[in-house]
Amino acid sequence: MVAGETHSSARLLDDGSVRELIAAQFPQWAELPVQRFASAGTVNAIYRLGDDMVVRLPLLESGAQDLEREREWLPRLASWLPARIPEVLGAGAPSAGWPWPWVVYRWLPGDHPRPGALSAPVLLAEDLAGFVAAMRRIPLPNAPRAYRGGPLTLLDSATRAAIGRLREIPEERVDCDLVTAVWEEALRAPAPAEPGVWLHADLMPGNLLVEGGRLSAVIDFGCLGRGDPACDLYPAWHLLPAGARRVFREALEVDDATWARGRGRALSQALIALPYYRTTNQVMADSARHVIRTVQEELGR
Template identity: 35%
Template sequence: MRVDVATVRKLVETQFPEWADREIRPVTSHGTVNAIFRIGDDLTARFPFLSGENPDSAEILQIRRGLETEMYGGKRLHGRTRFATPLPVALGEPGPGFPAAWSVQTWLPGTVATDADPAGSEDLAADLVDLITELRSVETDGESFRGRGRGGVLADHDQWMSRCLQESEGLLPVRNLRVLWEAMRKLPRGSDPDVMTHCDLMPGNLLVTGNRLTGVLDVGGFQPADPALDLLSAWHLLDPGPREVLRNGLTCGDDEWARGQAWAFEQSMGLVWYYRETNPVMSGIGRRTLERILADPAV
């Protein structure tokens, strides 16, 4: 289920009358989770994609909990890095035309890295060093990774990777990729403690001006995880030269660097086939990242 401008305007007028006179306009995005609308010049409303016109109570509850987690993560990160991040403002309630919760946050100007593609920029690599260092400097408050997504143990993703490899027959060099995953899933975690991570440093979640990083989007996943997880940005975003700038700036050891590559691999294998028809841009990001990984001399 998607939402249109008229529905958003009605929900805003009803629930947040202080914004009733603001213009509502949709934002073009290659994101896969939310429909996004501007509320005036400084706010955005985010409406999660629903499974249909009448989602069941379990889905509605899951959406609310997810949005509450996003608001917590966004507030926890805000002001902790020199790069701009959206600040959660409000949680909208279900209403006519949209039967689930939705969220409002501040708008950040800039161009998403998907569109700018500053892959050859060492300046961008240096900015990513600063960003990841600042993310890691936030205290975990004794927490560690929890959940089933990326950031825990690579081998826990075997079942998903098996499906991705099967679905990618005819799209990718599956035989080589299968062998590569067999090696990646065995990478040692060692004694690296969990650190605070963004968890999804993909091109669409980073704002740039020129070749410099200016803002970070989708910060709701900010949580403790494998310190290698945010290194997936090296493979999603950078060519070999800038990639080395990132590695050297973070003084990554071999095991941590290899796990970062493995997390990028795991994510990308799910992008190519899954979004091949529904979101070709996202599918293309996955394909390009896999090409970078396969071209790595270490691989």
């Protein structure tokens, strides 16, 4: 399994299995080298195929559904967006070697941006705002419901349970009273009109690629669909420092209610992830800590 995969129900995979799948379904690529690509992701295994391709294999049935969604929509979205997105080169079918559909994409160069290590944070904030705005303007009909695009109330029970668990882990230094207040403010914020806007819905650093400090590509569209525009404000707390965060918000003209919901959504995801991953996936846990710390600092605590 790729580093970072921790779900107990995930399937096991190795380089030899991937070579066999490629040879059986894409014989034209059978002689290309296959190499596991280290990732902190928990839903898909990632393998380089030659120099120009990448294979994503779902480790869970839900991941297979995400890839099916990408196969349907990515070719239709590409022309509307200012950054490169994954290009499907081959669709692998379920077989005796793997129980779910899998996909071969063109390899996209670039590095994942790291909080605190951005060479051009304001320019990146402008790029991210441009991408989010372009997603919102997509006119394609019949969009699915975004995975994270529904009412915040759907997350309330899990968020409060996570806060309860974090109260029992004082070494994480989470101000549980403060984050509870932030979450409740988000719940009180007026909800957006249905059916919402087109969303990527998972704009975390691991799904962004940069070159020369600028946004070059956005990957992993498995959560895409229509929903609350606050869902695509994740970079504000996952990645951007305070000044660039303001640029991001101003470029998108985000009102107070949407900002509160966006902060609440990012915080909820982090609060749930931290106790779940804190001993099993350092990248995911550190990302959650960064979001929680950023929210606490933003509110002066």
